[in-house]
Amino acid sequence: MTPTAFEAHGLAHRYRGKPALEDCTFRLAAGHVCALVGPNGAGKSTLLALAAGLLRPTRGTVRVLGTDPASARERLAYVAQDKPLYPQLTVGETLRLGGELNPGRWDARAAADIAAPLDRAARVRSLSGGQRTRLALALALGKRPELLLLDEPMADLDPLARHQLMGALMADAAERGTTVVMSSHILTELEGACDHLLLVDGGRVRLGGPVDDLLTAHTLVTGPAAEADEALSPYTVVETRTTGRQASALIRRESGAVPPPASWQAAEPTLEELLLSHLRSPGAPALLMDQPERKTAA
Numbered sequence: 403m404t405p406t407a408f409e410a411h412g413l414a415h416r417y418r419g420k421p422a423l424e425d426c427t428f429r430l431a432a433g434h435v436c437a438l439v440g441p442n443g444a445g446k447s448t449l450l451a452l453a454a455g456l457l458r459p460t461r462g463t464v465r466v467l468g469t470d471p472a473s474a475r476e477r478l479a480y481v482a483q484d485k486p487l488y489p490q491l492t493v494g495e496t497l498r499l500g501g502e503l504n505p506g507r508w509d510a511r512a513a514a515d516i517a518a519p520l521d522r523a524a525r526v527r528s529l530s531g532g533q534r535t536r537l538a539l540a541l542a543l544g545k546r547p548e549l550l551l552l553d554e555p556m557a558d559l560d561p562l563a564r565h566q567l568m569g570a571l572m573a574d575a576a577e578r579g580t581t582v583v584m585s586s587h588i589l590t591e592l593e594g595a596c597d598h599l600l601l602v603d604g605g606r607v608r609l610g611g612p613v614d615d616l617l618t619a620h621t622l623v624t625g626p627a628a629e630a631d632e633a634l635s636p637y638t639v640v641e642t643r644t645t646g647r648q649a650s651a652l653i654r655r656e657s658g659a660v661p662p663p664a665s666w667q668a669a670e671p672t673l674e675e676l677l678l679s680h681l682r683s684p685g686a687p688a689l690l691m692d693q694p695e696r697k698t699a700a
C-alpha cells in the first residue's frame with residue numbers, strides 16, 4: 403500500500419473553546435496533489451497549521467509522513483497565508499538563510515529557479531505581496547520537502563506569475579513525488595492541477611477522495627421540472643435548481659441505482675460544478691471515497 407502522507411482521525415481544534423474543526427477523518431496517500439477547498443472560515447488554515455505542527459489538536463490525531471507533525475518538521479514545508487519572512491534581510495540573504503537552516507537538504511538551484519525574477523539585493527520589506535509569495539515558495543521548494551503545505555499560495559500573484567509558478571510547482575512535485583496539499587478559492591487554479599480533493603465546510607470534511615472518483619460518483623441531470631420529484635426520488639440529491647419549466651440537479655448515483663429517466667439529460671459535472679453545488683447545499687450528506695490503492699488491493 404502507498405505510504406500515507408497526511409491523515410486525521412476524529413481531528414478537532416478549538417480556539418479558546420470555539421470550534422474551528424470538528425471530527426475530521428481522512429487519509430491522503432503519498433504522491434498526490436490535494437486541493438483543500440471551502441468557504442471563508444471553514445477551517446482550512448487550521449487544518450494546514452495542525453499538519454505543520456504549529457497547532458495542537460484539541461481532540462483526535464493528525465499524522466504526517468507516518469509520524470507526528472513535530473517529528474516530521476524537517477521533511478515538510480509550510481507556506482502560511484501571511485508568508486512570514488524577515489523584512490530586514492535581502493532576497494539573497496533570505497535564500498542563504500534557507501540553506502543554513504536546512505543543512506543536508508537544501509537545493510540552492512531549485513530555490514534560485516523559483517526566485518529568479520527577484521532582485522537578490524532587494525530587502526524583503528520592499529517586496530510586493532506577490533514577490534514575497536515567490537520568495538516564500540522558493541524557500542519551501544529549496545527545502546526539498548516530502549510534503550508541501552500551501553495556504554492560498556497564489557492569492558496575490560498576477561495571472562502570468564500564477565500560471566508560471568503553478569506550472570513549476572506541479573512539475574517539481576511530479577518529478578520528485580512530493581505530496582502537495584494546497585488551499586485555494588480559485589477553482590480554475592485547482593482543476594487540472596489536483597488529483598485529490600478535500601472540501602471542508604463548517605469545520606467538517608464534506609467531500610474527500612480522488613477527484614476522478616468524486617466526479618464519477620455524481621451526475622448533473624436536467625429535465626422537466628414537473629417530473630423532478632419522481633425522477634430524482636431514487637437518488638441522493640445534492641442540489642436542485644429550477645429555472646422556468648426546467649429543473650437541474652446534482653445527484654449521487656449509488657451502486658445499483660437505476661439510470662436517470664430517458665427524458666432527462668445526464669452529464670458528468672466539472673470540478674467547479676461539483677464544488678459549487680456542495681457549497682450551496684451545506685445539508686447534503688458528506689461523501690468520503692476510498693483511496694485509490696485500497697481499491698486495487700480489494
Ligand SMILES: Nc1ncnc2c1ncn2[C@@H]1O[C@H](COP(=O)(O)OP(=O)(O)OP(=O)(O)O)[C@@H](O)[C@H]1O
Nearest residue numbers: 417418421422440441442443444445446447448449
Ligand atoms: N487565531 C485564532 N483565534 C481564534 N479563532 C480563530 C483563529 N484562527 C482562526 N479562527 C477561527 O477558526 C475558524 C476557522 O478559521 P480558518 O482560518 O481555519 O478558516 P479558513 O478556511 O482558512 O478561512 P479563509 O478561507 O478565510 O482563509 C474561523 O471561525 C475563524 O474565525
